[in-house]
Amino acid sequence: MDRDDWALFRTTGVAHLMSISGLHVTMFAWLATACLGWGWRRLAPVWPQALLAVPTPVVAGLGGVALAATYALFSGWGVPAQRTVIMLAVVVGLRLGVRQWPWPVVWLLAMSAVLLLDPWALMQPGFWLSFVAVGILFATDPGRSQRAVAGGVLGRAGRSVGGLIREQGVVTLALAPLTLLLFGQFSVVGLLANLVAIPVVTLLVTPLAMLGAVLPALWELAAWVVQGLSSALQWLGQWSWAAVFRPAAPWPLALAAVAGGGLLVLRLPWVLRSAGLLMLAPALLYLPPRPAPGQFELIALDVGQGSAVLVRTASHSLLYDAGPRFGPDSDAGERVVLPLLRALGERLDATVVSHSDSDHAGGAEAVRAAHPQSRWLASFSADAQERCVAGQRWTWDGVSFEVLRPLPQDYGPDGQGLLSTNAMSCVLRVASAQYSAWLGGDIDAAREVQLALARPQDRATVMLAPHHGHSTKPTLHR
Numbered sequence: 001m002d003r004d005d006w007a008l009f010r011t012t013g014v015a016h017l018m019s020i021s022g023l024h025v026t027m028f029a030w031l032a033t034a035c036l037g038w039g040w041r042r043l044a045p046v047w048p049q050a051l052l053a054v055p056t057p058v059v060a061g062l063g064g065v066a067l068a069a070t071y072a073l074f075s076g077w078g079v080p081a082q083r084t085v086i087m088l089a090v091v092v093g094l095r096l097g098v099r100q101w102p103w104p105v106v107w108l109l110a111m112s113a114v115l116l117l118d119p120w121a122l123m124q125p126g127f128w129l130s131f132v133a134v135g136i137l138f139a140t141d142p143g144r145s146q147r148a149v150a151g152g153v154l155g156r157a158g159r160s161v162g163g164l165i166r167e168q169g170v171v172t173l174a175l176a177p178l179t180l181l182l183f184g185q186f187s188v189v190g191l192l193a194n195l196v197a198i199p200v201v202t203l204l205v206t207p208l209a210m211l212g213a214v215l216p217a218l219w220e221l222a223a224w225v226v227q228g229l230s231s232a233l234q235w236l237g238q239w240s241w242a243a244v245f246r247p248a249a250p251w252p253l254a255l256a257a258v259a260g261g262g263l264l265v266l267r268l269p270w271v272l273r274s275a276g277l278l279m280l281a282p283a284l285l286y287l288p289p290r291p292a293p294g295q296f297e298l299i300a301l302d303v304g305q306g307s308a309v310l311v312r313t314a315s316h317s318l319l320y321d322a323g324p325r326f327g328p329d330s331d332a333g334e335r336v337v338l339p340l341l342r343a344l345g346e347r348l349d350a351t352v353v354s355h356s357d358s359d360h361a362g363g364a365e366a367v368r369a370a371h372p373q374s375r376w377l378a379s380f381s382a383d384a385q386e387r388c389v390a391g392q393r394w395t396w397d398g399v400s401f402e403v404l405r406p407l408p409q410d411y412g413p414d415g416q417g418l419l420s421t422n423a424m425s426c427v428l429r430v431a432s433a434q435y436s437a438w439l440g441g442d443i444d445a446a447r448e449v450q451l452a453l454a455r456p457q458d459r460a461t462v463m464l465a466p467h468h469g470h471s472t473k474p475t476l477h478r
Contacts, residue, residue, distance in 0.1 A: 003329045008230070010183070011237045013172070013190025014197040022084035022130060023198070024206050028071045029088055033064030061092040079114060079121050080130040086110040087134075103138040107131070125182040129175060132262075136174040137167060140265050168194050170265045177257035177280060184342040185245045189236045200229050247345030249283040257283035288344050290314055294398035296430060298437050298462060301340060303332040306359035309439055309464065310340065311430055314397035317341075318350040319374075320428060320439045325362025333363020338370050348374035349396070352388060352403075354425040354441025356380040379406055379417060379424040387415065388426035402429045404451060405443065423447055425466070435461040442466055 001018065009015040017023070037060035043050050065088050072081035087110045094101060111131055114121055121127045172191045179186050187193070208222035236242060249257065260279025263272070291297045293314045301308040303323030311318045319341075323332025341348065348371040353361045356379070368376065377388040389411075392403040405427040410419055417424035425441030438460040440448070448466060 003334065005230075008233055008237050010185065011187060011189075011243045012193040012197075012233045013187030014193050014201075014233065016080075016129070017194075017197055017201045019078065019080075022080040022134070023202060024075075025068050025072050025081050025084040026088070027202060027206065028210070029064045029068035029084075032067040033060045036060045036063040036067075058096060061096055065089050065092050079118075079124055079126045082114045082117060082121075083110050083130050083134070086113045103141075107135055107138060128178060128182070132178055132258075133171050133175060136170060136262060136265060139262075140170050140267055142267070164198070165195065168198070174261045174265045177254070177261040177283065180244075180246050180283070181248070181254040181258060184248055184339065185243050187243050189239060189242045193233060193236050196232060197229060200225065205229075245342050245345075246284060247286060247288050248343040249286040253283040253286055291397075295432055296399045296435075296437075298430070299340075300464070301332075301336055303336050303363075306332060306362065307354075307441070307464065308332060308337050308363070310337075310344075310346070311437075312344075312346070313399045316349045316396040317346045318352065318401070319348055319367060320352045321354055321360040321441065322351070322363035322367045324359040331363040331366055333366035335363075337363055337367055341371075347371065350375040350377065350401075352426055352428055352439075353378040353380075354427075354439070355421045357421055357442065360441060377403070377426060379426050380421075382415060384415060387411065388428075399430065399432050402431075403427065404429055404455075405447060420444070427451065429458070429460075437462040437464075439464045440466040 006015065006018075009018050037056050040051065040056045040059045065085070068088055069085045072078075072085050075081060087106060090101075090106050090109060094106075114127070168191055172194070176186045204225050205222050208218045208225065212219035212222060248254070256279045260276035263276035263279065266273060291312060291314055295313070297312040299310040299312070301310065301323065306324035307321040308323040309320040311320065319337065322337055325331040326335075340346075348367070351364070351367060351371070351374045353364050353376075355361070361378075361380075364378075368374070376386045377392070378386060379388055381387050388403045388406070390403055390405050390407050394401050403426060406417065406419070406424050410417060410424060412418050422442040423444050423446075425443040427441065427443055428439045430437045430439070436459070440463070443451075443466045445466075
């Protein structure tokens with residue numbers, strides 16, 4: 001699965017199904033328990049002493065947990081898999097001991113065990129999503145005594161479908177604030193997508209993938225099913241309102257929103273549950289503060305070997321460079337720049353890519369795809385309207401922007417740069433009444449000196465050292 005696939009799964013809210021989730025481990029444990037119980041009972045005519053020594057429920061229960069743990073280890077031992085194996089072990093142990101614990105005790109026991117095995121799991125989004133989802137399902141379970149009783153196949157099927165819709169609706173609503181807090185987005189079509197994807201992945205894709213280890217031809221059938229599911233998800237993901245993006249709210253507002261989402265789905269009177277909306281509203285309506293008119297904010301992103309700088313004014317934003325490309329399916333634009341823009345609620349008005357070297361332009365395509373409305377300026381663009389040329393100026397909210405290089409004569413008749421890629425770097429000056437910043441890409445020392453001599457009156461409050469400060473000394477200073 002490539003980056004576009006995962007983006008589609010996040011937009012439609014089914015990413016949890018495309019990894020080894022607790023649902024898959026539970027299903028595997030159920031199948032293993034059923035098979036072990038069936039096989040052990042078949043020994044009765046041949047070896048009845050075995051069943052008397054070790055009852056079938058013990059063999060099926062303990063064996064099912066052991067095989068589920070083996071499957072979870074084989075699949076990578078992720079947090080959802082750890083949580084599921086531990087909870088299965090506790091439940092099986094309680095049933096074999098004819099005991100029943102309150103669900104919060106089982107839930108907290110599993111959480112403590114996971115943290116004992118891996119304390120760093122606390123920093124993983126999957127830890128919180130997994131345990132919060134299970135806790136919500138426990139807390140909102142109506143219980144056996146309150147479930148509607150209906151006879152026949154149709155009655156059981158109706159209860160199953162109704163239970164699936166109820167559970168998915170509860171989880172979707174309760175996890176929406178937490179998803180916004182962790183990822184800055186929430187899938188509006190997630191409920192509908194999961195109602196289709198959960199049965200398909202659980203009852204078709206996963207069993208076919210497992211059985212394919214014995215009959216490889218089944219993997220082809222599984223691939224066809226996945227392709228059909230992907231087509232349906234792409235149709236949902238193309239809806240303009242498929243996903244909602246919101247800026248990251250401060251921790252107090254975010255935690256209140258998470259608690260509000262849980263309160264909305266608890267089995268309480270509606271008067272009390274409606275208070276969850278009041279707890280959600282501040283986080284949903286929050287907008288990060290912006291610079292005052294006539295001022296600007298400059299944020300240099302940590303992208304490793306490369307550069308990416310966000311400039312914000314009172315109502316506009318500009319990105320200068322987009323960081324490096326780490327591999328065919330990974331770049332700083334996708335991994336660093338876009339998450340920051342979403343967290344700040346930014347919609348780029350302009351993007352300047354200084355030059356074509358990968359450490360500056362590697363993430364540009366991801367940024368451009370996510371912000372097609374942004375004005376594009378670069379020293380290597382084939383479109384004459386998108387070339388940065390000395391003399392270009394504009395003003396946003398009392399803050400002036402000016403391109404200082406390359407010069408018009410640095411481009412050939414076909415628009416190609418006549419200098420090296422570093423020397424063709426777009427140099428941008430941002431200035432308010434009090435402060436100024438010079439962003440120079442990888443401009444070489446000779447062009448840097450030329451700029452200093454041509455503009456002796458200018459001083460830079462902040463200067464991004466050309467070529468990351470390597471083999472050159474900044475001539476412009478405060």
